[in-house]
């Protein structure tokens with residue numbers, strides 16, 4: 001018998017250590033978000049990006065998997081600054 005496990009259930013096993021006040025990704029100041037920043041709202045697998053009430057894109061790095069998708073898409077254009085979290089913080093992957 002094959003048992004299927006939903007990806008959401010697997011991801012739920014991960015843990016995240018928040019580095020309060022020191023998010024490792026910063027969105028550059030903007031009046032109107034670029035197409036790439038807007039795309040991150042749907043592309044980020046952890047749902048870290050959102051549009052705020054002023055029509056600007058914000059990032060909340062809690063839960064970030066450090067997959068690098070936003071870094072590849074948005075850092076070269078200067079839309080954001082991306083660093084790894086400090087040691088001891090960030091995602092803790094659980095395998096198995």
Ligand code: SF4
Nearest residue numbers: 044064065067068070
């Ligand atoms: S690195 Fe990946 S998980 Fe983290 S904010 Fe960027 S797209 Fe989302």
